Amino acid sequence: MKVLAIDDQKLVLIPLENRLKELGYEVRTATNALDAIDLYDSFHPDLIIVDINIPFMSGMEVVKYIRKTKNSSTPIMILSGNTEDAIILEGFDLGINDYMKKPLSLIEVCARVKKLIGAPKTNNKTILNKGIIIQQRCVGVVIPCYNEEKRLIHKEFTDFIDKNSGYYLCFVNDGSTDNTLEILNGLRNEREDFITVFNCKKNVGKAEAVRQGMLLMSKKEDLDYIGFLDADLSTDLTDFDDLVSTIENSEYMIVSGSRISRMGANITKRSVRSVISLAINFMIRKILSMDFQDTQCGAKIFHKEVIGISFDKKFVTKWIFDVEIFRRITLHFGLKKTKKILCEQPLKRWIHVDNSRLSMKDSIKIVGQLGQIAWSYRRKNKTLSKLRDLHKNKPVSISEIQ
Structure with a gap:
């Protein structure tokens, strides 16, 4: 038949x-x-x-x-x-x-x-019930990896894509010096229809690794949404799928996970990391005038239409590129519209994973990087405002724009 x-x-x-x-x-x-x-x-x-x-x-x-x-x-x-x-x-x-x-x-x-x-004649072999759901949408997920040999739980990734049709995973090896690349290539060989590996020969930092992966996934025509997720699965794939359901069934163009402690949620951070996160979020609000709860959560999903706006150009910083994404979207659409198309969705689970690479020294660097972002995007904002004035036929000198 x-x-x-x-x-x-x-x-x-x-x-x-x-x-x-x-x-x-x-x-x-x-x-x-x-x-x-x-x-x-x-x-x-x-x-x-x-x-x-x-x-x-x-x-x-x-x-x-x-x-x-x-x-x-x-x-x-x-x-x-x-x-x-x-x-x-x-x-x-x-x-x-x-x-x-x-x-x-x-x-x-x-x-x-x-x-x-009717049913064809078979060899009576046992067929396992994998509970697969044929989904309406297809999703690309970028997972940046740097020396993840000890933290990468590859069975969770393969089990998830076996049960959830429509997912395509892109692991980006960011110049790892351990056996991460070998592990990733093994994963790809197990599920070559659903997994690809992009290898950066040199360490370029998480921001550029994610950017390269997102741009690569944006070229796949059959993907409706593309997002990124941390390799340690501090946000698990089931919670990420909830973010996908939100963007699929709403007018939002970006849905970002938010690690807000609340009743019924399992959100655990080390006390030092929690203080650092609160301090960073406070500075983001004050320096960048952005009233978001949690820009730094490593789980976000994007409608294809905003991939170019968010990722076409290289980021100013290596660590807090999430802030730059929010800033780019805000500059492009304006704060009022951004609040309508960007959703911060509280996660059900977020678990701090040992060997996390954010140290106190890195946190001090982040303060300087926030200053870089504020300065860089402030200049871009002024240029955009002057170009809008030109569009409205208001006299602005070329020297002012430059």
Whole structure:
């Protein structure tokens, strides 16, 4: 029995294809409508599973081609995040057999496939129930790594992507001098469809490592959102997924984790680190006039539209680039709009991990770096204001702008 699966996101197709093959189906996949039509004509599938939003033409046009142009009764299932009643009704009017709404359990998808076309003969091998969910969105996660050999719990990463479709991890090795790169390459070899490794031969600092990873991920067309996360998983992947759910189901363009102690949350910091964080946040508010609770949490997710604004240019500092991201967004959109598109979401869990690299000496350096940011972005703000004045036809001399 042959199945043709069509979706523009490869991260959705891979677990679906693997599961159907495990069950004994012969499977072909396509990521756009034109390839799908070619495959339909050559592969002659017994079932088509198609998304609505695919390149070149919609999935509904593929349905019309099969039902009207080819006059075929081949069973068709739509698997889509589109929940509009008009679309669903149009699908059934065209003669589809089933409409499945993402997110959806992969087990349920396969059960519906079996109901429509039956189950193929298999070798009776045991198929593990991994509880995979076919998600509506695809997410890239950048994880900067510097000498993480002793802290990197790679099983947590592989277990998470095994159970959560739509995640693609990019580990950035920041010139590590231990065996971090070897561990990362082993991780990639285990899950090469869902993990990539970007290697910086020299240590460039966390800010540049994250920036390079974010720009690399922004080139992947099938990702809807891109974020970054600390390698020690002080914020775990489940909590990060909550940030993704927030940005997916809101008008926010950035969702940043916030390590605010509150009832029901497990937020633990060493007392010294807690004092340092409070002092830094106070200085950020005063020096940069930014009324945010926690800019420094290492868990953030971004809509693709703001990646360029946030990461195109190199950061002024190596440590507190998060502050620069917030400052860039504020300068671009204005503080009022920024507060509407940027959400600080309290975390359920944040655990201080031993061997954290923030020392008292580093904290003193941060004070100087805050001054650098304040000076650098103050100059940029003045230039932007003068350019706006020019746009409003107000007389401003070239020497003033320079």
